[in-house]
Amino acid sequence: MAAVDVRELATHNSRDSCWLAINGIVWDVTAFVSEHPGGANLILKVAGKDATEQYETFHSPELVEETLGLDARKGIIDSASIPPVDKQSELKRQERTSPLLSSMVSVNDFEGVAEKTMTPAAWAYVSSGADDEISTRENGRIYQKVFLRGRVLRKVGSVDCSTEILGCKSALPIYTSPVGLAKLVHPSGECAIAAADGKEGIIQVVNTVSSMPIEAIMDARVSKDQTIFWQLYADKDLQKSETFIEEDLETTVDTPQGVGIAKANTGFINADIEWATIEWLRGVTKLPLVIKGVQSVEDAVMAFDHGIDGIVLSNHGGRSQDTAQPPLLTLLEINHYAPHILDKHMQVFVDGGIRRGTDIIKALALGATAVGIGRPVLYSMSGGYGEYGVRRMIQILRNELQTNMAFIGAKNVREIARGMVNTRRLEKLMIGSVRL
Numbered sequence: 001m002a003a004v005d006v007r008e009l010a011t012h013n014s015r016d017s018c019w020l021a022i023n024g025i026v027w028d029v030t031a032f033v034s035e036h037p038g039g040a041n042l043i044l045k046v047a048g049k050d051a052t053e054q055y056e057t058f059h060s061p062e063l064v065e066e067t068l069g070l071d072a073r074k075g076i077i078d079s080a081s082i083p084p085v086d087k088q089s090e091l092k093r094q095e096r097t098s099p100l101l102s103s104m105v106s107v108n109d110f111e112g113v114a115e116k117t118m119t120p121a122a123w124a125y126v127s128s129g130a131d132d133e134i135s136t137r138e139n140g141r142i143y144q145k146v147f148l149r150g151r152v153l154r155k156v157g158s159v160d161c162s163t164e165i166l167g168c169k170s171a172l173p174i175y176t177s178p179v180g181l182a183k184l185v186h187p188s189g190e191c192a193i194a195a196a197d198g199k200e201g202i203i204q205v206v207n208t209v210s211s212m213p214i215e216a217i218m219d220a221r222v223s224k225d226q227t228i229f230w231q232l233y234a235d236k237d238l239q240k241s242e243t244f245i246e247e248d249l250e251t252t253v254d255t256p257q258g259v260g261i262a263k264a265n266t267g268f269i270n271a272d273i274e275w276a277t278i279e280w281l282r283g284v285t286k287l288p289l290v291i292k293g294v295q296s297v298e299d300a301v302m303a304f305d306h307g308i309d310g311i312v313l314s315n316h317g318g319r320s321q322d323t324a325q326p327p328l329l330t331l332l333e334i335n336h337y338a339p340h341i342l343d344k345h346m347q348v349f350v351d352g353g354i355r356r357g358t359d360i361i362k363a364l365a366l367g368a369t370a371v372g373i374g375r376p377v378l379y380s381m382s383g384g385y386g387e388y389g390v391r392r393m394i395q396i397l398r399n400e401l402q403t404n405m406a407f408i409g410a411k412n413v414r415e416i417a418r419g420m421v422n423t424r425r426l427e428k429l430m431i432g433s434v435r436l
């Protein structure tokens with residue numbers, strides 16, 4: 001490849017002619033600028049420059065080639081002439097300014113560290129919700145409106161929190177939800193989560209647009225038997241998704257897997273997913289299928305009738321549509337209008353605002369198999385804590401869950417029963433009638 005002079009690169013700094021250097025290679029992105037799913041401005045800010053640091057904050061190394069193709073390469077640049085960013089010393093600075101991990105005693109403690117140590121852009125990206133952030137707030141608040149009804153004199157002895165999620169063993173009825181761009185928070189990104197989850201015996205859900213390559217995440221597992229679930233954002237070109245599932249998911253990835261499917265609106269993502277797409281997916285893979293983002297009892301019943309293996313009641317942490325109802329309320333709807341779908345072939349998962357062991361008990365009492373933890377995963381790896389922070393966060397939840405299961409009179413997760421929660425204050429918030 002031809003050598004490109006840094007001064008020449010600098011002249012291609014506009015929408016009309018836009019070049020970037022990434023890891024020493026110069027790319028012509030002129031045709032791509034206005035199609036960039038992250039927005040044209042992000043690219044234009046680094047036009048004519050070495051964009052490696054900004055690019056790597058959001059993307060895996062191979063994405064540029066996959067997206068633009070080799071023809072978009074203009075040549076090689078001597079990236080040694082560009083002063084490197086010392087990521088290790090930045091991490092050391094964060095470690096020095098963060099409190100001792102042992103002083104973190106509740107999941108919410110990590111949020112305070114994250115706010116102080118994350119860059120303003122990362123903090124805004126992770127902590128924010130859509131519009132007025134009403135759903136983000138209400139997701140958590142709703143758990144405070146449910147009261148526990150413990151049973152006494154039940155000889156609980158030692159409490160066993162383990163369960164099975166889609167046929168895979170999990171030490172706790174929790175999993176880490178897919179959270180994009182973990183690398184924004186810690187250089188090990190999703191690899192730190194994989195290692196922490198493996199050591200604590202829980203399952204990680206990884207999304208299509210993870211910030212670390214899937215191979216690196218798989219290598220970060222503690223053993224080949226560690227389960228990872230994969231979330232698929234179906235491509236506009238369904239054939240691409242089919243090839244991905246057949247070639248990458250079922251062959252490269254060699255442990256028991258789940259596939260999740262989510263609907264969203266950015267660039268390459270297929271926003272036309274319908275129930276027929278689910279039938280297509282069922283034909284493409286024998287892996288368990290989970291639909292994430294179910295927000296009504298009507299759709300929960302549709303999923304059940306389509307033979308889906310699991311649903312995640314979720315409004316994506318209030319990040320998509322503001323004022324979407326809290327997932328716990330959707331779970332209550334299912335209890336009220338369609339209890340026949342609980343405890344059958346389809347498992348129900350819930351996420352959004354879960355921060356306490358008692359929150360987990362409340363969701364399980366209403367029929368959830370397990371709950372997803374989103375933002376706390378990223379908060380707990382901030383401040384330079386990485387894998388150790390995520391482990392501490394999981395351990396805090398485990399301790400709270402064990403203690404509260406003993407209080408409530410349940411020695412294992414199957415003994416957490418509907419009668420152990422009083423949901424009276426929520427019932428007036430629930431929709432008055434539905435047509436199923």
Ligand code: HEM
Pocket residue numbers: 020027029036037038039042043046051054055058059063064067068180209266267268
């Ligand atoms: C030529 C270089 C680039 C290519 C080919 C590219 C490609 C893409 C693609 C395909 C997506 C969709 C999601 C994904 O697959 O990750 C995306 C999203 C995004 N990109 Fe880039 N990108 C480039 C450079 C950059 C740069 C330099 C930045 C930041 C300064 C950036 C920031 C983002 C952000 C913030 C998103 C949205 C992520 C989300 O909402 O989940 N990209 N980009």
Ligand SMILES: Cc1cc2nc3c(=O)[nH]c(=O)nc-3n(C[C@H](O)[C@H](O)[C@H](O)COP(=O)(O)O)c2cc1C
Pocket residue numbers: 125126127139177178179180181207231262292314315316317318319351352353354372373374375376378
């Ligand atoms: C930074 C960030 C990125 C996320 N990215 C995705 C994603 O790519 N796909 C998805 O289905 N959900 C995504 N979510 C939503 C989470 O999977 C989860 O549903 C939500 O965060 C749960 O709420 P909580 O953060 O209150 O625990 C993201 C959440 C955050 C905070």
